[in-house]
Amino acid sequence: MNRLAILTCSLLMLFSGYIKGQTSSGQVTWECILKRKSSEEGEISMKAKIPAGWHIYALGNNPNSPIQMNFKFLPHKSYELIGPVSQPQPLRKFEKQLGIPVTYFEDEVTFGQKIKIKGKNGAINGTIQFMQCSDEICVPPQEFGFALKIRP
Amino acid sequence: MKTLKDILYILSLPLIITLIMTAKGLADDHKLSTIKVDKSGKSFAVVELFTSEGCWSCPPADELIAKLEKDNQNKKLFIMAFHVDYWDHQGWKDRFSKAKFTERQRKYASWMKLSTLYTPQLIINGKVEMIGSETSRVLSGIHSAMQENHPGHLAVKINKSEVNHVQVSYTSTSLSQHSTILMALVQKQASSQVAAGENAGKYLSHVQIVRELQSSMLKAKDSFSFELPEANQDYEIIVFEQNQKSGEIVDATSISL
Numbered sequence: 002m003n004r005l006a007i008l009t010c011s012l013l014m015l016f017s018g019y020i021k022g023q024t025s026s027g028q029v030t031w032e033c034i035l036k037r038k039s040s041e042e043g044e045i046s047m048k049a050k051i052p053a054g055w056h057i058y059a060l061g062n063n064p065n066s067p068i069q070m071n072f073k074f075l076p077h078k079s080y081e082l083i084g085p086v087s088q089p090q091p092l093r094k095f096e097k098q099l100g101i102p103v104t105y106f107e108d109e110v111t112f113g114q115k116i117k118i119k120g121k122n123g124a125i126n127g128t129i130q131f132m133q134c135s136d137e138i139c140v141p142p143q144e145f146g147f148a149l150k151i152r153p
Numbered sequence: 154m155k156t157l158k159d160i161l162y163i164l165s166l167p168l169i170i171t172l173i174m175t176a177k178g179l180a181d182d183h184k185l186s187t188i189k190v191d192k193s194g195k196s197f198a199v200v201e202l203f204t205s206e207g208c209w210s211c212p213p214a215d216e217l218i219a220k221l222e223k224d225n226q227n228k229k230l231f232i233m234a235f236h237v238d239y240w241d242h243q244g245w246k247d248r249f250s251k252a253k254f255t256e257r258q259r260k261y262a263s264w265m266k267l268s269t270l271y272t273p274q275l276i277i278n279g280k281v282e283m284i285g286s287e288t289s290r291v292l293s294g295i296h297s298a299m300q301e302n303h304p305g306h307l308a309v310k311i312n313k314s315e316v317n318h319v320q321v322s323y324t325s326t327s328l329s330q331h332s333t334i335l336m337a338l339v340q341k342q343a344s345s346q347v348a349a350g351e352n353a354g355k356y357l358s359h360v361q362i363v364r365e366l367q368s369s370m371l372k373a374k375d376s377f378s379f380e381l382p383e384a385n386q387d388y389e390i391i392v393f394e395q396n397q398k399s400g401e402i403v404d405a406t407s408i409s410l
Contacts, residue, residue, distance in 0.1 A: 039314040136210070137286060138210055139208055139239075139272055141237075142240075
């Protein structure tokens with residue numbers, strides 16, 4: 002392998018390392034849909050797209066810490082929640098400053114909430130409270146609201 | 154020997170990087186000591202750090218201002234740490250946080266046209282903002298601020314000083330139409346005990362914590378009263394004039410209690 006190639010490779014690695022070190026100003030976005038399994042069963046599927054360099058927190062972190070992550074659904078006669086919100090296996094690290102382990106997600110994550118459908122028509126109004134942080138900064142807790150229709 | 158040359162060739166790059174980083178570190182140390190030298194000229198640097206005990210990316214920023222404050226001889230370097238309240242919730246609260254401080258950070262976001270708040274955020278003289286843990290940028294920013302010239306209009310004195318109550322007055326010869334005078338009651342040091350987790354029982358320490366912030370329209374003279382929240386602590390009052398249209402801080406002084 003000639004020297005120019007080696008030098009170019011090293012420079013590229015350096016450059017990409019530098020780029021990774023920058024905090025992008027990325028906003029976490031959510032996509033929420035209702036998956037219909039049968040006339041009586043459904044699942045609310047909530048997908049977060051997390052820009053590179055950022056992460057959001059998983060459910061189940063210590064409630065006596067500043068971390069806030071929760072899902073709220075407005076009760077309606079057309080549906081009923083079955084069980085808690087489910088999530089895939091999160092990443093885990095020990096947060097020195099808080100002195101506790103924290104669980105989180107990067108890149109993309111889909112949360113699910115099973116429901117029983119009780120009416121032909123209805124609406125599901127949900128609010129997701131989440132926090133996004135990079136390695137350097139944290140943005141205040143945000144709330145994302147969504148509405149889904151139940152149709153026959 | 155061809156292999157040896159190749160090895161040296163590859164090593165040269167990491168070596169250069171290490172040298173650059175060392176030089177940068179030394180430059181930062183030099184800036185830090187230059188900033189802390191006694192100054193009595195017509196410049197100042199008002200450093201505001203928006204932080205929180207609950208923000209786990211904040212310790213490097215908190216440590217940086219602690220470094221600036223330690224053995225500081227520069228009487229024109231004013232440091233204030235505002236603890237924001239947006240990490241507070243039922244299960245957890247930063248005891249120094251106040252809604253008023255989050256409001257102040259929001260005001261800066263509006264002045265500087267920022268799309269979001271974040272911690273740790275550091276603002277110098279109400280004009281430039283940066284991530285509070287970016288040491289080089291913070292030191293350069295303070296260093297630049299200390300090179301600027303500002304006519305000093307502000308003088309402050311203590312009218313009344315009791316165990317838990319103090320009255321401070323100022324006089325100003327400023328003719329600005331758009332200014333507000335702000336007074337911050339700053340607690341020099343504090344520590345909080347960590348309640349939960351593996352660090353339970355350990356202490357988090359902070360410097361230059363703003364316990365209260367009062368403001369009113371600029372007058373030729375006026376006075377403010379403060380209740381001291383904790384006895385047996387060192388406090389100082391930092392007084393500054395801020396342009397309400399741009400957010401720029403145009404004058405500042407302080408007095409120890």
